[in-house]
Amino acid sequence: MKKILVYLSNEPKPSLFDLIVAYDSDVDVVLPYGDISKDDITDMVYGCIFTRRPKKLINTAILIGGNDSDLADKMMKKAKKTFFGDFKVSIMADPNGNSTTSAATVVKIKDKLEDLKGMKAVVLAGTGPVGERVSVLLHRERVNVTLTSRKQEKAEKVCGKIKEKYDRNVSPKQVSNDAECLEAVKGADIVVATGKAGIQLISKEVWSQCPSIKVLADVNAYPPAGVEGVEAADDGREVDGKYLFGAVAIGDIKTKGMRDVIRKMYEEKGAYMDLEKIYDITWESLAVKKERYEKGDKIM
Amino acid sequence: MKKILVYLSNEPKPSLFDLIVAYDSDVDVVLPYGDISKDDITDMVYGCIFTRRPKKLINTAILIGGNDSDLADKMMKKAKKTFFGDFKVSIMADPNGNSTTSAATVVKIKDKLEDLKGMKAVVLAGTGPVGERVSVLLHRERVNVTLTSRKQEKAEKVCGKIKEKYDRNVSPKQVSNDAECLEAVKGADIVVATGKAGIQLISKEVWSQCPSIKVLADVNAYPPAGVEGVEAADDGREVDGKYLFGAVAIGDIKTKGMRDVIRKMYEEKGAYMDLEKIYDITWESLAVKKERYEKGDKIM
Amino acid sequence: MKKILVYLSNEPKPSLFDLIVAYDSDVDVVLPYGDISKDDITDMVYGCIFTRRPKKLINTAILIGGNDSDLADKMMKKAKKTFFGDFKVSIMADPNGNSTTSAATVVKIKDKLEDLKGMKAVVLAGTGPVGERVSVLLHRERVNVTLTSRKQEKAEKVCGKIKEKYDRNVSPKQVSNDAECLEAVKGADIVVATGKAGIQLISKEVWSQCPSIKVLADVNAYPPAGVEGVEAADDGREVDGKYLFGAVAIGDIKTKGMRDVIRKMYEEKGAYMDLEKIYDITWESLAVKKERYEKGDKIM
Numbered sequence: 001m002k003k004i005l006v007y008l009s010n011e012p013k014p015s016l017f018d019l020i021v022a023y024d025s026d027v028d029v030v031l032p033y034g035d036i037s038k039d040d041i042t043d044m045v046y047g048c049i050f051t052r053r054p055k056k057l058i059n060t061a062i063l064i065g066g067n068d069s070d071l072a073d074k075m076m077k078k079a080k081k082t083f084f085g086d087f088k089v090s091i092m093a094d095p096n097g098n099s100t101t102s103a104a105t106v107v108k109i110k111d112k113l114e115d116l117k118g119m120k121a122v123v124l125a126g127t128g129p130v131g132e133r134v135s136v137l138l139h140r141e142r143v144n145v146t147l148t149s150r151k152q153e154k155a156e157k158v159c160g161k162i163k164e165k166y167d168r169n170v171s172p173k174q175v176s177n178d179a180e181c182l183e184a185v186k187g188a189d190i191v192v193a194t195g196k197a198g199i200q201l202i203s204k205e206v207w208s209q210c211p212s213i214k215v216l217a218d219v220n221a222y223p224p225a226g227v228e229g230v231e232a233a234d235d236g237r238e239v240d241g242k243y244l245f246g247a248v249a250i251g252d253i254k255t256k257g258m259r260d261v262i263r264k265m266y267e268e269k270g271a272y273m274d275l276e277k278i279y280d281i282t283w284e285s286l287a288v289k290k291e292r293y294e295k296g297d298k299i300m
Numbered sequence: 301m302k303k304i305l306v307y308l309s310n311e312p313k314p315s316l317f318d319l320i321v322a323y324d325s326d327v328d329v330v331l332p333y334g335d336i337s338k339d340d341i342t343d344m345v346y347g348c349i350f351t352r353r354p355k356k357l358i359n360t361a362i363l364i365g366g367n368d369s370d371l372a373d374k375m376m377k378k379a380k381k382t383f384f385g386d387f388k389v390s391i392m393a394d395p396n397g398n399s400t401t402s403a404a405t406v407v408k409i410k411d412k413l414e415d416l417k418g419m420k421a422v423v424l425a426g427t428g429p430v431g432e433r434v435s436v437l438l439h440r441e442r443v444n445v446t447l448t449s450r451k452q453e454k455a456e457k458v459c460g461k462i463k464e465k466y467d468r469n470v471s472p473k474q475v476s477n478d479a480e481c482l483e484a485v486k487g488a489d490i491v492v493a494t495g496k497a498g499i500q501l502i503s504k505e506v507w508s509q510c511p512s513i514k515v516l517a518d519v520n521a522y523p524p525a526g527v528e529g530v531e532a533a534d535d536g537r538e539v540d541g542k543y544l545f546g547a548v549a550i551g552d553i554k555t556k557g558m559r560d561v562i563r564k565m566y567e568e569k570g571a572y573m574d575l576e577k578i579y580d581i582t583w584e585s586l587a588v589k590k591e592r593y594e595k596g597d598k599i600m
Numbered sequence: 601m602k603k604i605l606v607y608l609s610n611e612p613k614p615s616l617f618d619l620i621v622a623y624d625s626d627v628d629v630v631l632p633y634g635d636i637s638k639d640d641i642t643d644m645v646y647g648c649i650f651t652r653r654p655k656k657l658i659n660t661a662i663l664i665g666g667n668d669s670d671l672a673d674k675m676m677k678k679a680k681k682t683f684f685g686d687f688k689v690s691i692m693a694d695p696n697g698n699s700t701t702s703a704a705t706v707v708k709i710k711d712k713l714e715d716l717k718g719m720k721a722v723v724l725a726g727t728g729p730v731g732e733r734v735s736v737l738l739h740r741e742r743v744n745v746t747l748t749s750r751k752q753e754k755a756e757k758v759c760g761k762i763k764e765k766y767d768r769n770v771s772p773k774q775v776s777n778d779a780e781c782l783e784a785v786k787g788a789d790i791v792v793a794t795g796k797a798g799i800q801l802i803s804k805e806v807w808s809q810c811p812s813i814k815v816l817a818d819v820n821a822y823p824p825a826g827v828e829g830v831e832a833a834d835d836g837r838e839v840d841g842k843y844l845f846g847a848v849a850i851g852d853i854k855t856k857g858m859r860d861v862i863r864k865m866y867e868e869k870g871a872y873m874d875l876e877k878i879y880d881i882t883w884e885s886l887a888v889k890k891e892r893y894e895k896g897d898k899i900m
Contacts, residue, residue, distance in 0.1 A: 004323060016633070035313075051316075350617065
């Protein structure tokens, strides 16, 4: 029986990136739907659960993409509520790749620093969906997380949302100039930049003044970098005793993690791939990748 | 050569249900098109018949879905007219699953009662596409069919349409209350409810007064049932000497029949799968299913 | 790894013809996108080049269709500019099948006349995309080409565009009546009609007065023919010492050529299938076809 992935997006054009990654994840058929609203979810779920016998539903799964992360999360929850008894399929939400990107970022940091417990992290310009998710995952690793925005009010709003949505505690802080930035990152072990492409969030002059900083990561692929000095290909490059991670290195494990999450949807019927599950699988993906690399198998 | 199914729908989003069922019918590739009007049919047919050599066209077929049954029938006829000589492909119309659902309903009844000839049937709230098709198929089995509506005028209009479209004779009758309902079903052998979801069409009090009734079927899956007392999973359950059929049992053979019709489109080039052909194939599907069941093979 | 073809069209509905031909070209998955503008190209290219490792990108390719030939050419150029280093995929533009149709037309003529060098050709009603491309390909075979239009001004405009876009020299000529037509084709070896369906461009009375004419080709499949006397199935039929080619015979090698071009996109990473490349491959396709035919292998 064919492995079918139903791909739902609020955007008119389903993400080509996601469709290709899905086909590279041992899925036989991807059925892409654009312009999907929350109102369409019930019918889409019925289309999934009533077309194959319950025991065969392990071969059907849903991936929610699109460019609205909160909507995608709501769609996923609505789908879950529509399932009943044996009539359920695996489901994953990864709008704009935000969950897999966030997971890959934190996985990279954890892999370098090993135990994150008790460390301090600053998520610069963290008010978008990647900043939100990176903060949540760092807090789950028992890191003390500060999330910054150019406006204190906005940072507070997002931290409030994180508390409500994930029950995670993140501290808000305004960073609108170099002085505030230095104040924010002083004493931090980890700095992650999650701002929009093309905006520098922290200068090298600032971060080089902070001996506590061990890792700087930047999810933005296009210059100028959010963290001055980080290059997209940086995969733990050491500069002044700090390890740098850029978007290409993060993107590499992100894509691998995404493939593995999709594959695992077909191993357990009704798997619910939320952010934390995606993170756990991405962590395993990195471990497998490193093991293969150490064995000399560079073809991944 | 890949088996390609061109799926045409007047709706913007092609039915997920249909696409999954198609992929479960040994089709290699489904090409779904939404927002299709009758004007698009010529180009779509040309796309089918001019891309492969005539002798290879057995590997291309068209399935017309959508939510407008009359339009779908017109599209199917227009496609047939566009074919010429060896330049033709198999085609099937099953908008909203109405033809396969109707076929499955009558097949279930015939399977239980064996010979329907000369029996009396009442199709309650039969003015929609399923009521129309169930009436036609029952009449083809030489059943005397009465089709009801809350308004006599509407029942007459649909019976007129059935006469014109299928050359089948069905009697109209107004049923707007329990007294009229009792009058309609008195003496009937078969009662089928084909109304909208959530509207009870006949109470148990009414049908239990009619010793003539042998079978009650209800195509609506969501409570309250159209026939009070019928449950969705009922597959011939006996209550007060009558056999009850619900939407899930009907849906089961409907999906199987649909798969078989799609499969058969690739066995004969230019097969024209209209309602009667769909019914005949669904009847065979049920026979095969029962045979396998009797052999102890429960995995279907 | 699956061979993926990303199909981009400016039209809302991607061409069914193209999708079926693509699936018949050993492509595993076609991902069709409609309503594509030039602005979407960057994201689409990123979706292609960032989802698989560079060495695996030989398995991803782009086909640009649609109904706007100039736009398609611009999209193709923009895609090429977006590629960098090893991050590139094969790409082909064939809007409305114009490039493959033009290639097939000239290939048919060359196959019949062997060496076209120094010959004279008239492309009647050549102001559309097929006329433009046929003129370019004939000029590349060192033919002296005259392109006609009902208005001198329009013919000049298109010849100017051909000079600018392809650096090919084609002479414009007004043909708005039989006398002008006779004047245009007198002394010509080759006449190709590339006008709209249903408009006769040259009468038999005119062309039978010209002993120099060796080949008359007509790309229009629907009567009346652009060249009076040509039938769609004509594949070099001799009439009054002239060879006639109709749309079905041309379409046959067009489809074969298109399949071969698509196949070759997966043999060389980053292949750039412009008009001339399409022509060269179609020429090989015809040679292979003839060889197989001579061996008695008629199943193609």
